[in-house]
Amino acid sequence: MADSASGRICVFCEIVKGERPAHIVLDVPDALAFLDTRPLFKGHTLLVPRTHYETLPDLPAELLAPYFGQAQRLAAAMESVLGAAGSFVAMNNRISQSVPHLHVHVVPRNRKDGLRGFFWPRQKYDSDAEAADYATRLATALRESA
Template sequence: MDNCIFCKIISKTEDAYIIHENEYVCCFLDKYPINNGHILVVPKKHYREFKDVDQESLSKVILASQQVATALEKLLNTDGITIMQNNGMFKDVEHYHMHIIPRFKNDGFSWIEPDIKVSKEDFISLSVNLERALNKSD
């Protein structure tokens, strides 16, 4: 994609601190990190959404994420790692990517979990409907 910042980084027409790449993925430091060492793992093929990523690219993204997380834990002596990605209106770049975020006690990063009550009937209904939807896709 011509105007995609991640495609420009992958093609080396935009600067970034690339820490690892192979045929399938490019891993680089996030320009606006949540914590020092925040890495983005990006498939080299352009996909807008998680659901669109081909299986081979997706498996390479998760394997690279595991390698990056392991290296960060050792290098930065983290208290943990947060691995996440956003879809739809919640992502800030229109190119699927995974965030690998080093975590430290009292680092100030969190998400707020709303206090939502779900009835037993709603759990049953949702689980039945999801099971049907997933069995259709096999």
């Protein structure tokens, strides 16, 4: 799907359609979650609705509870599977929204992890295999908790 404002192809829609590779963490009828390619911390996951909605106000009211229910499950998995002390759950609407497709960031957090305010140092996975391992661990926990 093209972004109506710019006419650009939506990267997240391509991931949803399987046209662009991603490390899938959660695959349910109305949403898809995958690892961020530029994670704040390893395990940083993006949750997107399968249908293209640009911002939270665009999401139909009947999808709010199911969508944020999946965000809640991802936040729990950060702690149970990755051993995080907690999580950071956030979204941007237009401003600082790098891809104009609604998405929630679910990021594992630990005390003194270096995340302060809005200065967020990015990390890289050591390899594609390491990223695949994080995705698999989270996906397994989410399937088991369904």
